[in-house]
Amino acid sequence: MKKRFMAAVCGAMLMLSACGSGGSGSSETSGNGNSDSSKEPEKIVKVGIIQLVEHPSLDGAREGFIAALKDAGYEDGKNMKLDYQNAQGDMNNNMSIAQNLVSDQNDVILAIATASAQAVVNSTKDIPILFTAITDPVGAKLVESLENPGGNVTGTSDTHPDAIKNTINAIKKFIPDAKKVGIIYNSGEPNSVVNVENAKKVIAEVGLEAVETSVSTSSEVKQAAESLVGRADVFYIPKDNTVVSALESVITVANDKKIPMFVGEGDSVKRGAFASYGLDYHDLGYSTGKMAVEILKGKKPNEIPVGFPENLELVINKKAAELQGITLSEELLKDAKIVGE
Structure with a gap:
């Protein structure tokens, strides 16, 4: 009889201990009782940038592009892996960089200046491509038309008609x-x-x-x-x-x-x-960056008309x-x- 009584007491104490343990760990579980560690990690997007040569206008376009991504919540080293490469005016480097960015399977590629855009466009029909600081996107055979770019390419031209x-x-x-x-x-x-x-x-x-x-x-x-x-x-x-x-x-x-x-x-x-x-090239790049955000969220390049400087x-x-x-x-x-x- 005494043995049965002691067993019952021990069982009750174990139950109380279990309840107490569950209460102290409630902050580590989500509303459905699953641990936060079971959540799927946020996807890291890969963004490649190819720039033909360094000078303030092209640099400004690149900086504006990155600023637009950051304002939309995409930051290098956090939820974005940014790969920026400059061809330093060398056309062989330009083609190699374009091919490398494609083989690295970036989610979107920005090409700054016409020759860089042509190199990337000739390297892939699958990865979304954005261009900026382009004089004549149609003449350069980057898009089918300004209103309906077609394919996997769109972006911004720096040519104001006046x-x-x-x-x-x-x-x-x-x-x-x-x-x-x-x-x-x-x-x-x-x-x-x-x-x-x-x-x-x-x-x-x-x-x-x-x-x-x-x-x-x-x-x-x-x-x-x-x-x-x-x-x-x-x-x-x-x-x-x-x-x-x-x-x-x-x-x-x-x-x-x-x-x-x-x-x-x-x-x-x-x-x-x-x-x-x-025109302000930082603003032009920023506009291109906003296009990139749309694409990263599911929009297709051929659904976005080519943009121009407004002022x-x-x-x-x-x-x-x-x-x-x-x-x-x-x-x-x-x-x-x-x-x-």
Whole structure:
């Protein structure tokens, strides 16, 4: 009898102990009684970035793209693995990087500049591809049309329809005695060829003459600028990645020889060119990043039309104006964004 009583007491104590243990561990279980450790881990998305060459405009587009992803909750090292590679202007590197990003099976690939976009597009029809800082996406055979890109590709173009026209008209406005416009570009860059052809049309329309010189590498840029001294009254540098990556070489010649220097984008004005009707490349990249977020959440690239910069602004570098022999008045500076003060 005594033995049965002791057994009952021990059993009751064990039951109380079990209840107490369950109560103290309740914070480690989810509402359905399962441990949090049983939850499926959050998927880490893989984002590859290929950039043709380093210069402030392309860098700004990349930084804007990453900022948009971060604002949407995607952070490198947390829930995103970011693989950024720069071809440094080498076309063999460019193709190798494109193929590597594809073989690594990234969830989405951003291509910055036309040649990089073409390399990736030619490497995969399966992985979603976004491009930015592209002059002519249709002409470069990246998309079927701007409204309906088709396939696995979409992105943003940096070509505002009025940018070149406004910049060439600014030459007439600020340098009324100018007759010849010296253009330096890389004829191997499809985007540059398009920009130069469009610029030459406007130059002829306003009664000026284009004087061209072409380069293949950034090391040739200064010599090309020097070859235009005495043959051109102003310099015009289009959105050419080879020349812009070595822009300081042209700026040096422009300042030494008092040749006004007009460019295709605002970042080059900040570096020492005189003027441009430009856009903010960080904003352009940010818009592309928002497209990437849509794709990562399930949207297909062919459902997203190609985007364009919404605004243009006249950017003037006052210090460059002084160094390049340009006289400015308050009327000429009206409505301009001033840098270099």
